[in-house]
Amino acid sequence: MKNIFITSLLTVVSMVSYSQCVKGNCHRGHGTFLWEDKNKYDGFWVDGKPNGFGDFTYQNGDKYKGGFIEGKKEGIGKYTWKNGNTYNGRWSEDAMNGDGEYIWMKEKAKYEGSFKDGKIENVEIETTIETPEKSSR
Numbered sequence: 001m002k003n004i005f006i007t008s009l010l011t012v013v014s015m016v017s018y019s020q021c022v023k024g025n026c027h028r029g030h031g032t033f034l035w036e037d038k039n040k041y042d043g044f045w046v047d048g049k050p051n052g053f054g055d056f057t058y059q060n061g062d063k064y065k066g067g068f069i070e071g072k073k074e075g076i077g078k079y080t081w082k083n084g085n086t087y088n089g090r091w092s093e094d095a096m097n098g099d100g101e102y103i104w105m106k107e108k109a110k111y112e113g114s115f116k117d118g119k120i121e122n123v124e125i126e127t128t129i130e131t132p133e134k135s136s137r
Contacts, residue, residue: 043068066091089115 024031025045032042043054049071050056056064066077072094073079079087079096089100095118096102102111103121116119 046070087115 019033019035019136021027022034023042027048028046030044031044032040033121034040040057041042041054042048043050043056044052045112046052048069051070052068053066054068056068058064061082062080064073064077066073066079067075069075070101073091074090074093075091077091084105085095085103086105087100087102089096090098092098096115097117099113100115101114103109111120
C-alpha cells in the first residue's frame with residue numbers, strides 16, 4: 001500500500017514538472033499549453049506549433065496577443081512588456097517588422113512608423129533653420 005502511494009505521488013509530481021497541453025488540442029486545433037518555465041500559450045495550433053491567432057503569456061509578465069505562423073509571431077499583433085510599454089503592429093519572423101506603433105509608458109512617448117528586425121527602421125527629424133532677413137541698403 002505504501003509503495004502504491006509513493007508511486008502515485010511521484011507520478012503526480014512528475015506530471016506537474018514538465019511542459020504539457022492543459023486544455024484542448026495542442027497539436028491541431030485550439031488549446032492551452034503550459035511550458036515548464038511557466039510560459040503559456042492559448043490559441044490555435046497546427047502540427048504542434050502555435051499557428052493562427054493566440055495569446056502568449058511569458059513567465060516574466062510580458063504578453064503577446066496576435067498572429068503566429070509555425071510558432072513565430074507573424075502578421076498583426078500587440079506585445080505588452082511588464083513595464084507597460086507596448087508595440088502594436090506588424091510582425092514577421094518573430095520580430096517587429098513593418099508598420100507599427102511603440103508606446104513608452106513611463107516617458108509618455110509614442111513612435112508611429114516602420115520597424116525592421118525588432119528596431120525602429122528610420123527616424124526622420126524635421127528641422128527648420130531660421131535665417132535672419134538681410135536688409136538691402
